Amino acid sequence: MSKITRRTALRLAAVATVAPLAAHMARADGHATTHTVAIRNFAFEPANLTINAGDTVQFVNEDNAPHTATADSGAFDTGNLRGGQSASLQFPSSATFSYFCAVHPRMKGSITVV
Ligand SMILES: [Cu+2]
Structure with a gap:
């Protein structure tokens, strides 16, 4: 793996971590009744x-x-x-x-x- 490829892989991992958090926040907003x-x-x-x-x-x-x-x-x-x-x-x-x-x-x- 080159350095650039590894950096890209890390960035993708970070995005994958953020996405579920955003989805969870959207669900929290949906709790309004x-x-x-x-x-x-x-x-x-x-x-x-x-x-x-x-x-x-x-x-x-x-x-x-x-x-x-x-x-x-x-x-x-x-x-x-x-x-x-x-x-x-x-x-x-x-x-x-x-x-x-x-x-x-x-x-x-x-x-x-x-
Ligand atoms: Cu009245």
Whole structure:
């Protein structure tokens, strides 16, 4: 084996080592999940939810009455969800959100993103 050939072989070995790591990282990103918050009997269920950054929360209105999930801070708002409608929101980074229903402000919930 010449020196050049040996160096090329080492470089190929390094690439082969990096590739599986990259694949593993891609899988780790794929762990983001979707959580469901049911809006049922004029309440959010669960009312308090903790999720990981990157996860998605799907609000599903199971009532006949319209509801919203509206952040106190204005950071998000599903808008009016009629019975049977849903809205999905992704939460990319750590934060805590208190939210309420704009139609029935006594309906309250929170999402903690860790
Ligand atoms: Cu409501």
